[in-house]
Amino acid sequence: MPWPEGEGGYLIQMLFKEPVAMPDKEKMTAAMEKHIGAVKCFCYDKKTAGFAALEHIAEFKDGKAPVQLMVMGCSKFKGKGFDTFLMSQMWDCQEDRERIFRECRYQVVAADMLAAALPALERANLDADFLEALAELYPTCEAFYFQNCGKLFLAEDVRSHQIEGPDRFIRFGVNVRFFNTKGTEDMLIDTLGMGTLFLPDLQYHFHGMDPNWVVNHAYNAASYILANDNPIQDGETVDGIVNGKMSREIQWKCRYEEALVQPARGVLDIHMGEFAAGQRQESTCN
Structure with missing residues (x-):
């Protein structure tokens, strides 16, 4: 049902x-x-x-x-x-x-x-x-x-x-999913389940970084969004990753976009700076 x-x-x-x-x-x-x-x-x-x-x-x-x-x-x-x-x-x-x-x-x-x-x-x-x-x-x-x-x-x-x-x-209640982009070194990580609480799921389209680091970032970011009733506005930044840990030294810009992977929904796309992949993110987040 x-x-x-x-x-x-x-x-x-x-x-x-x-x-x-x-x-x-x-x-x-x-x-x-x-x-x-x-x-x-x-x-x-x-x-x-x-x-x-x-x-x-x-x-x-x-x-x-x-x-x-x-x-x-x-x-x-x-x-x-x-x-x-x-x-x-x-x-x-x-x-x-x-x-x-x-x-x-x-x-x-x-x-x-x-x-x-x-x-x-x-x-x-x-x-x-x-x-x-x-x-x-x-x-x-x-x-x-x-x-x-x-x-x-x-x-x-x-x-x-x-x-x-x-x-x-x-x-x-929240799954962090992982996908490889066929024929490239690009990876995509997103969350599914935040929409149950009317909060945004997250999306990362990237290459050149350990995906386990990004998975941990996604869970931490989801926890922060839930605990603070989604304070992140379109165009704002979140702490990035340095040597596997979240760091204020690196700031990644956030945009609200349509999900790249099913199911269709709005997501908070996190542009990972030098590690970002895909023209779609780069054109909307620069």
Whole structure:
């Protein structure tokens, strides 16, 4: 049940080898309260469980309502729709991704609703709290797939992380992707998933630099944008990279452009100075 990015829910698919029952209503409520705060279960049966997050209020023109957290009953998972393009960017589960899609035949889907009306930082923390509640409620879950960004994780990696605050959303809800440009030495790195929070994804088109340095820069920049509600304006600069580390000595100019790689969306393109590639960036960012 895909939603358009930035317009619908933050979608979490939990994958299982065997069918799993909906946890007891009381158990689900207790786990939600433990991780999220005050909740009210407004629907519960074998097919659907819904919880109102009473401390997270979405405001609309015609009124206010608490964000809803929905958990669907177990259904069959056929593993379709995961083509070579999507699987090539599942960096966190490279050794296990084919096995997971082969062995996991069942899924439980969870999503937030009405959360698009929340401030980005509040939604990021709520979605991360929701994920931790789900990881506790479904101990037989084999893997988590995050449809908004295309990341796949072994369940044990979700349960054992030591990240705090909104960077949890960056870890699981934002994917830094890597592409080689065929026939050249040019590379492209972008992020996918920031649009869920109505924040810009990032894009780097470059050559001559270790791509791992750029991946780290992208995660740091995404974290900064989320923590500060996107303070970067068109034409402003961000710290560049010197010897693998972000440095104020180098400033890279930013422009809002259309993404070079699907899906179609606006991105914050970071022009990497002497390492920049592509006439498109050079003509718009000089």
